[in-house]
Amino acid sequence: MTKLLEVRDISKYYVHKTGWTPGKRICALEPVNFSLERGETLAIMGETGSGKSTIAKIIAGAERPTTGELFLNGQALSSMTDQQRCRYVRMIFQDSLRSLNPQITVGQQLTEALIFNTDWTPGQQKQHVYDTLHKVGLLPDHFGFYPHMLSSGQQQRVCIARAIVLEPQIVVADEAFVALDPSIRAQIINLILDLQQDMGISFIFVSHSAEIVKHLSDKILIMHRGKMIEFGTTQALINHPEEQLTKTLLHSEHNYKVPLHTTIKE
Numbered sequence: 001m002t003k004l005l006e007v008r009d010i011s012k013y014y015v016h017k018t019g020w021t022p023g024k025r026i027c028a029l030e031p032v033n034f035s036l037e038r039g040e041t042l043a044i045m046g047e048t049g050s051g052k053s054t055i056a057k058i059i060a061g062a063e064r065p066t067t068g069e070l071f072l073n074g075q076a077l078s079s080m081t082d083q084q085r086c087r088y089v090r091m092i093f094q095d096s097l098r099s100l101n102p103q104i105t106v107g108q109q110l111t112e113a114l115i116f117n118t119d120w121t122p123g124q125q126k127q128h129v130y131d132t133l134h135k136v137g138l139l140p141d142h143f144g145f146y147p148h149m150l151s152s153g154q155q156q157r158v159c160i161a162r163a164i165v166l167e168p169q170i171v172v173a174d175e176a177f178v179a180l181d182p183s184i185r186a187q188i189i190n191l192i193l194d195l196q197q198d199m200g201i202s203f204i205f206v207s208h209s210a211e212i213v214k215h216l217s218d219k220i221l222i223m224h225r226g227k228m229i230e231f232g233t234t235q236a237l238i239n240h241p242e243e244q245l246t247k248t249l250l251h252s253e254h255n256y257k258v259p260l261h262t263t264i265k266e
């Protein structure tokens, strides 16, 4: 069966343009290979500067790989138009709350993606935005709200609504929930699990929290200095980690305390 996502030999080099060493090539990511099935959730863990965000951004199309190719349902992502690609893969950024436009209403922000990426009538667009607000636990009234009228948890729900409004197959989240307080973070994480079940979306998320990773992910990818050092199912990496870093990251206590409802994903 065709995989949802296949990452083949993706690498990334940056070239210093200024500073003490102009022209110097920095390897942010050595070639990585992995794949994901439909509906599976992947957590990317690793130390600071190990290349986690680089992988996330390449999958979401926010960065181009230096080498390699990504395949979505067997089709090369590089052969797709931006419009096709953003229907399939959406990203929630680290500072997602700041990415909401304070000048326009929630409804307008969600409708924008539909105007650019569908040929629906205004009535169809509006109905779809209402349905999307409902999916993320917001009310029809929130359509007319400006971001400052919402709590941070509701703003995060709007960011998630914006990511799923085109019904993508993959949502990439880069440490998107760090700034939220623990009880709101737990609600948002449980919302993601619900969306995964209802819509069959695959989530790829970068996190330092062992607790969140164990709760949400089916597979884990461990990065160290630009290299993928371990990749496998969450159960396998928890029960039989091959690398010391994997043990440290998955059993670390420096994680956020999140009152999640269930334990490790089966």
Ligand SMILES: Nc1ncnc2c1ncn2[C@@H]1O[C@H](COP(=O)(O)OP(=O)(O)OP(=O)(O)O)[C@@H](O)[C@H]1O
Pocket: 014, 015, 026, 027, 028, 046, 047, 048, 049, 050, 051, 052, 053, 054, 055
């Ligand atoms: N635009 C850029 N130009 C030059 N170097 C970059 C750029 N983006 C990332 N890097 C470098 O690539 C390496 C990997 O960065 P990346 O942001 O992917 O790490 P990370 O694991 O996500 O780190 P963190 O947990 O701190 O966000 C780092 O050494 C970083 O300094």
